[in-house]
Amino acid sequence: MTGKLDPAVLSEFVLSRTGAANPNLLAGPAFGEDAAAIRVREGTLIVSTDPISLAADRIGQLAVAVASNDVAAAGGRPEYLLSTLLLPDADPDLLGTITGQLDAESDRLGLAIAGGHTEVVAGLDRPLCSLACLGMADRFVATGGATPGDRLLLTKGAGIEATGVLATDFRDRLDVSTGVLDRARAAFDDLSVMPEAAILAPVATAMHDPTEGGVLGGLIEMALAGEVTLVVDADAIHVREETRMLCDAVGVDPLRVLGSGALLATVPDDEADAALSALHDEDIAAVDVGRIKGDEPAVELNGNRYTEPIRDDMYALWD
Structure with a gap:
């Protein structure tokens, strides 16, 4: 079934398996939280990653918006993107359309594509575009921070x-x-x-x-x-x-x-x-x-x- 995992499954098999502890990770994986907060010398770095795998016509434009929105909604100022683009075939027209959308939307929003990865993957029936976004924040704002009376x-x-x-x-x-x-x-x-x-x-x-x-x-x-x-x-x-x-x-x-x-x-x-x-x-x-x-x-x-x-x-x- 298409969509997000059941919270119990997510908790058991994903959120409980997060590698080594690091004191600079201020906010890590949690249900409903779309971005991480990391302590760096300059302040707080907000990082998020998100894929677009179904919508096809504007996949590049959507991918930029979705990734940068996660950082912005966590209190960050989106600045850099990393792009992973997986293609069902080596059609240059498809590649050109998607990268053109990525370029145009990133430029419109003032974001720099700093790197990434592009390849053809057997078995795909549509392109998959996953972007990571990074930006600094004055303060991290969580999804789960609401308080009674707000x-x-x-x-x-x-x-x-x-x-x-x-x-x-x-x-x-x-x-x-x-x-x-x-x-x-x-x-x-x-x-x-x-x-x-x-x-x-x-x-x-x-x-x-x-x-x-x-x-x-x-x-x-x-x-x-x-x-x-x-x-x-x-x-x-x-x-x-x-x-x-x-x-x-x-x-x-x-x-x-x-x-x-x-x-x-x-x-x-x-x-x-x-x-x-x-x-x-x-x-x-x-x-x-x-x-x-x-x-x-x-x-x-x-x-x-x-x-x-x-x-x-x-x-x-x-x-």
Whole structure:
């Protein structure tokens, strides 16, 4: 089955097997945490790695956004990328398309591709692109840092990444107008959370960029990692018109599909209004969508209580 491993399996076979201890590793592998924090002479280095293995049409552009978002959401300032590109064959047109996307998006975001590895691998039916991102931080911001009494903020909206992927990889399944498809494809240019993360990092108790499982999946990961209850107002979560139309066309829930482009952040109650104002001053859409309680790890949304990870609705389209 496509998707993330069960938390129990992940804990037993991955998170418990992390090699030698190192006192400079400030934050290492843990459920819901997408980046590591390492003490270096200059301060704190944030490092993350993430693959793109399903979305094909904009794989290079997506890979840059996903990797750099993880560092930004941990409080870092993304600066360098390492690119591993595995190809199903030696088609120069495919290679040129992907590396062109990597180059263009990295340049647009001010990131340097410092190295990596590229090869053809037998048995692949589509390219796989995995990027590592590095950047310095003034402070590490964990996924699991929310505290009772915090307010929960969401930038931009739900299903932004899915909107672009549906409009490209699944366009043949969509009965929508050309105008809607054009607006949906433009979602690829709205995937970076670097600007909002930089604004929120000084005051946030936790930050997380929802990817697999969408906004709901990201909320659950924050709740489980922080051992808190997130009480969420579903009506406050913004869903773009084109996102809703494309999700309706293929029968998926906008809150449960690929969510890169949004940033979830918890901030102390007395910092929330100023944080929202600072985001709006930079023309970054952001809303208050909930509160943090000190109960058992859970997300309360639409009268439902979620205590376990969910599977992204998009995966059924590829299975």
